Amino acid sequence: MIEFEYGRKVSEKFLGIDGQTLTQLETLGESWGFAPSEKALVFIDNHDKQRGHGGGGNYLTYKNGKLYDLANVFMLAFPYGYPQVMSSFAFDSSDQGPPADRQGRTRSVHDRGQAACAQGWVCEHRHRSIANMVAFRNATDPATLTDWWSNGSNQIAFGRGDRGFVIINRESQPLDRTFQTSLSAGTYCDVIHAEVDRCGDSTITVDSTGQATVNVEAMDAIAIHANAKL
Structure with a gap:
């Protein structure tokens, strides 16, 4: 099941909302009212939460820069749930679509065989710290x-x-x-x-x-x- 509260609560610690700190993350898990770890799909943000949809809340996104990357490092390192890494496109308004040409056709994330992540695509999954932490997750399970x-x-x-x-x-x-x-x-x-x-x-x-x-x-x-x- 999707544990939506995970991204909000982890983000609030990294953002320091109301004096919250990373130290509090030591006990993260079922004792926080979360689903059992083996049944929980977790993420820092998804397509809805990064736009403030689905109940809103304080969710880190690519717009938070290094703070977002650090939160993903934590998610991929900490032994709770099945992590989902975001890969998205840049946007200025919540109803904005993906990068497109003048005819409205979605631009490919690849250009002549090369990733074109700087052309409207964010490609969070390609951020070095996030991409390399996937191997950490695999190496440390269970x-x-x-x-x-x-x-x-x-x-x-x-x-x-x-x-x-x-x-x-x-x-x-x-x-x-x-x-x-x-x-x-x-x-x-x-x-x-x-x-x-x-x-x-x-x-x-x-x-x-x-x-x-x-x-x-x-x-x-x-x-x-x-x-x-x-």
Whole structure:
């Protein structure tokens, strides 16, 4: 079943509505009145909610920029429900249709075999952090929530057993800290900043005790998983 409240409640934490913070997300799930995880389809936004339809509410959309991407990183990392990633087109009014030519024919999202996401198509699913977190989701399923940490406000980190670890910094200053993970020792590709087909210099080292020292820039995240171990 579609758990519409998920996107609203997660968005409100990222937006800081009425003083809400990311720290509160630790207990997200059935205790919030949500459907059982194995039956819940969840999303940050969909075609109705991004336009304020269907009861409205505070839903993040592509128009929120980095904040939207971070919320999707959380959704894909946290062990609740079946996540649905949005892929849409830009709009200025709620009844505006997709990109079209002068004859009203919808323009293809591809142009000569290349994605044309800058031509009216947003393609949220192609945002690097969102696209790469799909692999994180697959790599960590069905591991449970472990190693939760927060600064009591809008910096959080958590693991998925020995399968993955994610850090989200929604604050305006960098986060420089050593985290305890349940991952095995080694060097991992930070999939938030790596390209889909190569890691480059985006690496995180986990020592023999499972600890990793990282610096996470403001409004940014880091994610590593077992299938991205180098």
